[in-house]
Amino acid sequence: MKCNKTENMLLDYFYNELDENDCREFEKHLETCADCSGELEEMRLTSKAMGTWEVPEQKINMVFVSEKLSIIDRIKEMLPSFDLLRKRPAMSFMYGLAGVFLMLSVANFEVSYDSDSGSFNMATSMFGKKAEKEDASEYELANRQLMETQSQMIELVNQMMSERETRQQEYTYDLVSDVVRELENRRENDLKEFGLNLVRISEMTDQNNRYINANRSMLVDLASTAGVEIKR
Amino acid sequence: MTTSIDAQLIIGFKDGDVQCFNRLVRRWQNRLYRFAFRYVLDEEDAKDVVQAAFIKAYKNLEKLKDPEKFHSWIFQITVNLCKDMLKSSHRTRLTYENRGSSEENSMKLDEMPGDRDTGTVASRSELSDIVRDTLSKIPDEQRIVIIMKEYDGFKFAEIAEILNCPLNTVKARMYYGMRHMAKILTKLNIDQEVVFNEM
Numbered sequence: 001m002k003c004n005k006t007e008n009m010l011l012d013y014f015y016n017e018l019d020e021n022d023c024r025e026f027e028k029h030l031e032t033c034a035d036c037s038g039e040l041e042e043m044r045l046t047s048k049a050m051g052t053w054e055v056p057e058q059k060i061n062m063v064f065v066s067e068k069l070s071i072i073d074r075i076k077e078m079l080p081s082f083d084l085l086r087k088r089p090a091m092s093f094m095y096g097l098a099g100v101f102l103m104l105s106v107a108n109f110e111v112s113y114d115s116d117s118g119s120f121n122m123a124t125s126m127f128g129k130k131a132e133k134e135d136a137s138e139y140e141l142a143n144r145q146l147m148e149t150q151s152q153m154i155e156l157v158n159q160m161m162s163e164r165e166t167r168q169q170e171y172t173y174d175l176v177s178d179v180v181r182e183l184e185n186r187r188e189n190d191l192k193e194f195g196l197n198l199v200r201i202s203e204m205t206d207q208n209n210r211y212i213n214a215n216r217s218m219l220v221d222l223a224s225t226a227g228v229e230i231k232r
Numbered sequence: 233m234t235t236s237i238d239a240q241l242i243i244g245f246k247d248g249d250v251q252c253f254n255r256l257v258r259r260w261q262n263r264l265y266r267f268a269f270r271y272v273l274d275e276e277d278a279k280d281v282v283q284a285a286f287i288k289a290y291k292n293l294e295k296l297k298d299p300e301k302f303h304s305w306i307f308q309i310t311v312n313l314c315k316d317m318l319k320s321s322h323r324t325r326l327t328y329e330n331r332g333s334s335e336e337n338s339m340k341l342d343e344m345p346g347d348r349d350t351g352t353v354a355s356r357s358e359l360s361d362i363v364r365d366t367l368s369k370i371p372d373e374q375r376i377v378i379i380m381k382e383y384d385g386f387k388f389a390e391i392a393e394i395l396n397c398p399l400n401t402v403k404a405r406m407y408y409g410m411r412h413m414a415k416i417l418t419k420l421n422i423d424q425e426v427v428f429n430e431m
Contacts, residue, residue: 010407011406011407012388012403015381015388017387042414045414045417046410046413046417049359049362050363050367050378050383050413052359052363053270053360053363053367054360055265055266055269056275058275058279060261060265060279061261062261062282062283062286063254
């Protein structure tokens with residue numbers, strides 16, 4: 001006779017989809033029901049056998065979307081600070097210069113060894129290995145021109161940087177001057193107010209003295225009327 | 233609540249980052265291939281199914297309301313495409329002899345119920361072939377549930393959602409499918425000793 005628990009709970013138990021209470025209840029049931037225990041064992045065996053079937057490895061590499069980017073878009077992707085460079089021309093100019101320097105220095109960088117002096121010479125050149133075949137004087141001239149251009153660029157960069165530094169110093173100086181002026185103005189105002197307060201105090205003191213004198217005179221008059229002499 | 237990686241990729245794709253879809257494809261292509269292969273039992277057909285599934289997903293991804301349900305959704309598409317593939321190719325069930333193995337090794341499973349001696353399975357790959365052929369002999373609706381449960385690890389509720397049928401129906405198909413498998417394996421004398429020796 002088939003147990004009525006078999007179909008419903010067996011699967012859930014085997015695949016761990018029973019909650020704790022139901023699980024404990026079913027385990028208790030298994031202890032006394034040969035049908036369910038037998039079916040569970042059968043299921044375990046079948047599942048184990050099925051685990052031997054493995055799909056042969058396949059190298060699947062589907063690419064679904066391929067964007068066609070223009071060269072400018074590709075460059076934009078590589079330079080995340082492109083917008084920043086647009087907004088700050090000085091920075092973009094510096095980056096441009098640095099790029100030019102890099103290109104010039106990498107394009108045919110030469111290292112040669114002078115056996116007489118035992119030293120290494122390094123130089124950049126526009127013409128690379130082909131320069132060996134050309135006329136030496138033309139090569140030297142071109143090299144000299146390149147060096148001159150490089151030094152002019154360096155000078156230009158230095159000039160730009162010093163101008164920028166000067167401008168920053170001036171700005172700082174102006175800022176400090178403003179602050180000092182402001183402080184002085186406040187100090188002056190404070191002193192004026194202090195002075196005014198002193199004057200007021202002095203006036204009040206004079207007034208008080210006048211009141212005191214007036215009261216004394218009255219007292220003296222009263223006393224003399226009464227025939228009493230008041231000595232200071 | 234943290235969003236799953238799939239959901240994040242779908243949201244990214246909907247926001248215009250088309251490369252997110254490629255990443256989704258890379259995440260799922262192998263798993264879908266393994267599922268499709270187990271169902272249609274042919275490498276090229278399985279690849280076609282997976283490709284078609286991703287094409288369909290690409291076209292309809294905007295309509296997916298809940299990105300967290302992507303895994304069920306893509307499997308639903310794949311299951312339907314596998315069914316269509318089998319219908320359209322009028323594929324016959326693959327038996328051991330149709331696999332192209334040598335005559336010495338070929339046999340018809342139903343005709344040799346008791347001829348196997350216990351322990352004569354020579355290798356794990358032979359047992360694997362037997363399992364594959366046994367699975368191909370059980371009804372489609374039971375087979376698909378078994379594949380999704382045993383090999384893809386879906387919960388019964390998820391399988392019910394993907395196949396769009398009641399939970400009890402899924403469990404019944406699983407139960408009778410496994411019993412069917414067990415019966416055939418027993419006929420071939422694939423018992424505990426054989427299985428555990430090969431493992």
